[in-house]
Amino acid sequence: MTKLRLAIVGAGPAGIYAADILLKTERSFDVSIDLFEQLPAPYGLVRYGVAPDHPRIKGVINALRDVLDRGDIRIFGNVRFGEDITLDDLKKHYNAVIFATGAIRDSALDIPGIDAEGSFGAADFVSWFDGHPDVPREWTLDAESVAVLGNGNVALDVARILAKHAEDLLPTEIPDNVHAGLEASKITDVHVFGRRGPAQVKFTPLELRELGELRDVDMVVYDEDFDYDEASKDAVASNKQVKVIDRILQQWRTRPSVNNAGGEASRRLHLHFWAKPVEIKKDTDGRVAAIVYERTQPDGSGGVTGTGELREIAIGQMYRAVGYFGSPLKDVPFDKKHGVIPNREGQVIAKDSNQRVPGIYATGWIKRGPVGLIGHTKSDAMETVQHLVNDQGSWWQPEDPSEAAIPALLESRGVQWTDLDGWHRLDEHEIALGGPHDRARIKVVPRDEMVRISRGE
Ligand SMILES: Cc1cc2nc3c(=O)[nH]c(=O)nc-3n(C[C@H](O)[C@H](O)[C@H](O)COP(=O)(O)OP(=O)(O)OC[C@H]3O[C@@H](n4cnc5c(N)ncnc54)[C@H](O)[C@@H]3O)c2cc1C
Numbered sequence: 001m002t003k004l005r006l007a008i009v010g011a012g013p014a015g016i017y018a019a020d021i022l023l024k025t026e027r028s029f030d031v032s033i034d035l036f037e038q039l040p041a042p043y044g045l046v047r048y049g050v051a052p053d054h055p056r057i058k059g060v061i062n063a064l065r066d067v068l069d070r071g072d073i074r075i076f077g078n079v080r081f082g083e084d085i086t087l088d089d090l091k092k093h094y095n096a097v098i099f100a101t102g103a104i105r106d107s108a109l110d111i112p113g114i115d116a117e118g119s120f121g122a123a124d125f126v127s128w129f130d131g132h133p134d135v136p137r138e139w140t141l142d143a144e145s146v147a148v149l150g151n152g153n154v155a156l157d158v159a160r161i162l163a164k165h166a167e168d169l170l171p172t173e174i175p176d177n178v179h180a181g182l183e184a185s186k187i188t189d190v191h192v193f194g195r196r197g198p199a200q201v202k203f204t205p206l207e208l209r210e211l212g213e214l215r216d217v218d219m220v221v222y223d224e225d226f227d228y229d230e231a232s233k234d235a236v237a238s239n240k241q242v243k244v245i246d247r248i249l250q251q252w253r254t255r256p257s258v259n260n261a262g263g264e265a266s267r268r269l270h271l272h273f274w275a276k277p278v279e280i281k282k283d284t285d286g287r288v289a290a291i292v293y294e295r296t297q298p299d300g301s302g303g304v305t306g307t308g309e310l311r312e313i314a315i316g317q318m319y320r321a322v323g324y325f326g327s328p329l330k331d332v333p334f335d336k337k338h339g340v341i342p343n344r345e346g347q348v349i350a351k352d353s354n355q356r357v358p359g360i361y362a363t364g365w366i367k368r369g370p371v372g373l374i375g376h377t378k379s380d381a382m383e384t385v386q387h388l389v390n391d392q393g394s395w396w397q398p399e400d401p402s403e404a405a406i407p408a409l410l411e412s413r414g415v416q417w418t419d420l421d422g423w424h425r426l427d428e429h430e431i432a433l434g435g436p437h438d439r440a441r442i443k444v445v446p447r448d449e450m451v452r453i454s455r456g457e
Pocket residue numbers: 009010011012013014015036037038039042043044045046049050051054057079080081082100101102103104126154157324329363364365366371372373374375377
């Protein structure tokens with residue numbers, strides 16, 4: 001029987017779902033799958049993006065772990081495609097590759113002053129509070145007033161973690177350095193800015209409602225933002241999600257904290273709508289000093305136009321949550337404008353000629369761009385896998401498809417790779433660290449420590 005030797009690069013949900021779907025698909029050939037992951041731990045942004053105080057969503061990891069624990073997929077962790085293993089290596093040892101490398105960088109925002117000290121991308125902050133091994137351990141929260149730019153769920157995650165008291169995050173899996181950083185925070189006011197109105201936000205009701213439940217944090221919304229135009233009224237009337245969002249915001253309008261008057265909490269979370277950031281002002285040391293924003297107004301069709309009215313709020317740090325962006329992979333086509341691997345339904349195509357590149361596939365955020373929930377990566381994977389199965393005639397013909405070739409290759413290069421048993425060891429270690437403190441787990445952050453524990457050294 002023909003055998004498909006498949007490499008999948010990226011052990012986030014997209015890569016794991018692709019492996020699972022292929023193994024369960026009716027087909028006329030055998031399959032053996034090797035999953036390469038640059039980190040010593042699998043699960044991608046479910047482990048390193050989803051906020052630590054969202055344990056229900058983090059719980060998706062249980063389903064992903066069940067797939068890996070079935071034992072029919074080999075994992076090579078701590079192996080970076082492009083450095084430890086190349087496309088030429090994969091062509092030599094596999095029939096095809098699926099790239100599922102996701103997105104971890106922040107999209108750029110081109111406004112004056114964005115390069116100020118204290119101006120950050122949300123992805124960097126998220127990576128820090130979720131204990132990603134490749135970002136610095138320290139995060140100084142020395143400003144009283146901070147801005148978060150964006151009106152999606154990531155913006156709300158960032159705003160919530162900034163506003164929340166550190167001890168309220170203790171029951172979660174946050175690493176000790178993150179707890180210490182948050183405990184030392186001087187923040188009193190978090191200002192969230194959205195270019196459009198309450199009826200056009202991208203965040204979801206659940207994430208919004210949660211803000212109102214934070215201990216010792218007053219929600220502040222501004223009456224002037226609720227003067228809805230016809231398009232906004234239509235959106236509230238016709239879209240259930242918008243209706244719920246509007247209802248939550250309207251309730252906050254009547255709370256005593258509105259417009260900063262009468263609230264008793266030690267921290268405030270302000271939502272500014274119709275506010276387009278146009279400049280970050282710096283102090284004489286080049287640090288973030290203020291945000292200048294232009295008041296916008298509805299353009300009648302769900303968009304906005306500027307009013308020319310500029311306003312300014314003093315802040316000491318700024319976090320832009322304006323989207324994630326994929327990274328290019330060595331020798332693999334890349335669309336620089338959209339930050340994705342160019343593809344048609346997961347079949348990778350050359351950027352210039354638009355021709356298919358045989359043997360190479362993409363799935364998840366690197367295929368579709370960084371939008372959508374974990375569940376969407378499943379339907380994504382189905383489409384990609386279907387093409388892979390149908391394309392049997394155009395797979396690569398590897399020189400050495402033996403399963404022994406890969407460990408030997410990594411060994412010869414001195415790569416300290418980790419496997420599924422290693423992940424179990426690290427997983428159990430983190431759970432044991434949490435045990436005495438009544439916490440589900442405490443994440444291990446330094447990469448060398450993760451590798452050492454995984455490899456039982
Ligand atoms: C801050 C944040 C919060 C979110 N919260 C939620 C939520 O609450 N609910 C929800 O449903 N969705 C949420 N999402 C979306 C969800 O995380 C994504 O839909 C999903 O993770 C995308 O899956 P993926 O496998 O394509 O990418 P990823 O999860 O990014 O996985 C990609 C994997 O590839 C690996 N990789 C990258 N480059 C290489 C390389 N060169 N070599 C080897 N491996 C590599 C990465 O290390 C990573 O493990 C959130 C996203 C973010 C950013």
